[in-house]
Amino acid sequence: MTDLLVDCGLGVTALAPLLRERFGREPVLVLTHAHLDHMGSAHELGEVWAHPLEHVEKPAPGSLHGPTLATQLGLDALPPALLTARPHGDYDLGTFRVRPVTPARLLNDGDVLDLGDRRLTVLHLPGHTPGSIALFDAHDGTLFSGDVIYDDDLLDSLPGSDPEVYAHSLRRLRELPVRLTHPGHDHSFDRERLHHLIDAYLR
Ligand SMILES: [Zn+2]
Structure with missing residues (x-):
């Protein structure tokens, strides 16, 4: 494990x-x-x-x-x-400084992380940053979303952000059978709230 x-x-x-x-x-x-x-x-x-x-x-x-x-x-x-x-x-x-790290493994879209008791699929969902990823447990519909989506204004004008690419990622996310999202900020939310947040951004 x-x-x-x-x-x-x-x-x-x-x-x-x-x-x-x-x-x-x-x-x-x-x-x-x-x-x-x-x-x-x-x-x-x-x-x-x-x-x-x-x-x-x-x-x-x-x-x-x-x-x-x-x-x-x-x-x-x-x-x-x-x-x-x-x-x-x-x-x-x-x-305070952000210190660099060398990744031991590079994660790409579709990679499956087998933890022994659960399997998480890597979703490359750029827009907030070019290499933003989320982890999705297709078995129970749990999404760990980082800053791809959270219950607040989505930041899409930072260095490296791209609103058009972001919109594409969110449209893709909307089609997935996500039940529960644990975001990188604030509280977790259900599918209905996820769709509300995505739709609000796309408008
Ligand atoms: Zn961020």
């Missing part, structure tokens, strides 16, 4: 020791894409898998200072500090 972790947060504090405590061993890390809030702790883990179009070896540097990150991402405005809590009192936001 293989334990699999989907994305790993900002990495402002060490994640690997907690994972070893939780699982008794290190899980494989699948990165849905290379944004700072999804791959911050990736450098701590030995086995990282990602799509070849996602440049986890050369990620954007990232920043926890809102104005700096807004400039990097071409966004209008972000709050001055992007953390609401610090890992320790003298944690310096200015030291």
Whole structure:
């Protein structure tokens, strides 16, 4: 059996020791894409898998200072500090960097990840980023969607984003028998909400 972790947060504090405590061993890390809030702790883990179009070896540097990150991402405005809590009192936001990783395995559309007790199919669903992927369990209809879809405004104007490609990916996703989506942000949602969110974007 293989334990699999989907994305790993900002990495402002060490994640690997907690994972070893939780699982008794290190899980494989699948990165849905290379944004700072999804791959911050990736450098701590030995086995990282990602799509070849996602440049986890050369990620954007990232920043926890809102104005700096807004400039990097071409966004209008972000709050001055992007953390609401610090890992320790003298944690310096200015030291934050996204550290590169070398993927041990490249994941392509249609690849099946056999974990022993469940099988997850890799879906390449670009648009948010060129190499964005989701993992789909066709047996029970569970989707781990990363930032392909979540219950908020979908970001499609970041460096590497492509709204037309994004729309194509969402049309494809709408045709799949997804029952439950666990997104990269906010709460999980059912098929009805998934279709509502997709349709709202496509309009
Ligand atoms: Zn993202």
